[in-house]
C-alpha cells in the first residue's frame with residue numbers, strides 16, 4: 001500500500017515539475033494541449049493582428065474567423081455555452097470590445113458545429129512587455145481552445161493606462177482600474193480600526209495564563225465585568241446602526257443599480273455555402289522519422305467551377321500551396337512565421353478538379369513543425385484521427401472551405 | 416530593550432483578577448501573552464485564509480462574482496466556522512470574547528496580502544476587480560452577543576443570524592458603485608460585469624461565473640434578503656458545529672505510550688492505572 005502511495009506521489013511530483021519546467025519555455029503552454037483539442041475543435045483562419053508593436057493605451061485589433069469542426073471529439077461536450085475570449089498571460093491587455101458576427105460577445109451562448117463565425121476583439125495595451133496574444137474560444141466542459149498566437153510588444157508605462165467609462169446614470173468613471181477602490185479602502189480601514197479598538201479593551205489587560213488561572217479559581221466576576229458588558233453593548237448598537245447607515249448612504253448615492261448580468265447571447269452562424277467540396281480520407285499516414293503527413297484523398301467537386309487545392313490548415317499551422325497565387329495572397333504578412341511551414345503543401349496532381357469531378361489526390365505536408373508544435377503526440381491518442389480544413393480556390397479566385405477528417409496511421413520505419 | 420526579569424523578592428506579589436501572582440511570574444506571563452498571541456494570529460491567518468479561499472474562492476476574488484444569491488448565501492456560512500471554534504477556545508478557557516473579531520480580522524489581513532502580492536503585483540489584476548469582502552461588522556456582533564449573553568446557544572442563534580444578515584448591507588457601501596448600469600456594445604451590463612470582462616481572466620471565462628442562477632430570482636429585487644435569511648439559518652447550524660469542533664480541538668488527553676516496550680522499557684505505569692484520562696478544564 002505504502003509503496004504504491006509513494007510511487008503515485010513521486011509521479012505527481014514529477015508531473016508538477018514537468019509543468020513548471022515546461023511552462024516558461026512556451027508562451028503559455030498552448031503546445032501542451034492535446035492534439036485532438038487543437039486539430040478537431042475550433043479552427044481559426046484568416047486571423048489578423050492589426051499591430052505587433054503598440055504603446056500603453058493603444059489598441060490592437062484581432063480579427064478572423066473560426067469554424068467549429070464537424071468531427072468534434074466525442075469526449076468533449078457540445079459547444080452549448082461558448083465564450084469568445086483571448087489567450088494572453090493574464091490581463092496584460094484590456095479587452096474593451098469583442099464581437100461575433102458583429103454582435104456583442106460580452107456574454108456566453110450557444111454556437112453550432114460545422115458552422116463559421118467571424119470574430120473581432122479590441123485589446124488595449126496595459127502592461128508593457130512582449131506578450132503572446134491568441135484568439136480563443138472557451139467551451140464549457142472543453143476548456144480554452146486557442147487559435148494561433150502572435151507576439152505583441154507593448155511599450156510605455158503602466159501608470160499612464162486609463163480606461164474611462166460613462167454609466168447610464170451619467171456617472172463619469174475616470175479609470176476602471178481604480179474606480180471605487182479608495183472607497184473600499186476607507187470603509188474597510190474604518191472597520192479594521194473599529195475591530196482593533198474593540199479588541200484593545202481586552203488586549204490591554206493581562207491575557208492568557210492569568211485569565212485561565214482566574215477562571216479555574218472561580219473569579220468569573222473579575223473576568224467579565226459590568227464595564228465589559230457596557231463596552232460590548234455600545235459596540236453592538238454602534239455596529240448595527242453604522243452598517244445600516246452605510247447601506248442607506250449607498251442607496252442614496254447610487255439609487256439606480258442593476259444586478260450582475262448573466263444573460264446569454266443568441267447569434268446565428270455565417271451562411272453556409274450552397275455546395276461544399278467533399279473530402280474522403282482514403283489513407284493518412286504520419287512518417288515519424290521523415291516528419292511528414294501524407295494523405296490520399298478522394299475529392300468531389302460539386303461546384304460549377306474548376307477548383308485547385310491551396311492550403312491545408314490545422315492547429316493554426318498553414319501548409320500553403322506555393323504554386324497557387326490565390327492561396328499565397330491569403331497569407332498575411334503578420335501571420336506568425338513559425339506557423340507557416342516553409343515547404344508548404346506538396347500536391348502530386350496539380351491539375352484543377354473539374355466541375356462534378358471526383359478525383360483521388362495525394363498530398364504531403366512535411367515539416368519539423370509537427371514535432372515542435374507537439375502534434376505528433378496525436379499518435380498516442382486513443383482515437384487516432386487527424387482533422388483540419390482544406391482551402392480550395394476556383395478559377396475566379398473565390399475560396400471554398402472543406403472539412404478534412406480521418407484516421408491516421410503512424411509509420412515508424414523510414415522508407 | 417525590555418527590563419530583565421528578576422527572581423522574586425520576598426513579599427513582592429501582585430493581584431491579577433483576584434489571583435495572587437509573584438511579580439516575577441506575572442511579568443513572565445505578560446511576555447508569554449505577547450508571544451502566544453502573535454503565534455495564534457499567524458496560525459489563524461494562514462489556516463482560515465486557506466479554508467476560505469478553497470470554499471468561497473471565486474465569489475470572494477472577483478467583483479463580477481459577488482452576486483445577490485450565491486455570494487450572499489455561501490460567504491457567511493464558510494466564514495462563521497473559525498470564529499465559532501475560536502470563540503469556544505477563547506471564551507471557555509479564558510473568558511476572552513474576541514474569537515470572531517480576531518479570526519475575521521486575521522482573514523481580512525490574509526486576504527489583502529494575497530490580493531496585493533498574488534493578484535495585483537504578480538498577475539496584474541486591478542484592485543477594482545479583486546477587493547476582498549468585509550465581514551468585521553458581523554464578527555463584532557458575534558463577540559458582543561457572546562459577552563452579553565455568555566451563552567453559546569444564544570450566540571449561535573442571535574449572532575449567527577446577525578453575522579449573515581449584516582453581510583450584504585455592510586458590503587453594499589463598497590459594492591453599489593460597481594452595480595451602476597452601463598451600455599457596452601449595445602448590451603446592458605453593470606460596471607462590475609465590464610470590469611470582469613475587460614481585465615481578462617484567461618482561465619475563468621464568463622460562463623464559469625456561478626451567479627444568479629435558479630429560482631431565487633423570482634423574488635426580484637429582494638433576493639439578497641431572502642438569501643441572507645437562508646444563509647443566517649445555516650450559519651446558526653454551522654456555528655454550533657464549529658463550536659463543538661473548537662471543543663474537540665482544545666481537549667487535552669493522555670494516551671498510554673505503547674512504544675515503550677519496543678525500546679526495552681517498562682510499560683507506561685501511569686497509563687496502566689488510568690488508561691485514558693481527560694484533562695479537559697471544565
Ligand SMILES: [Cu+2]
Nearest residue numbers: 027028132149
Ligand atoms: Cu501563446
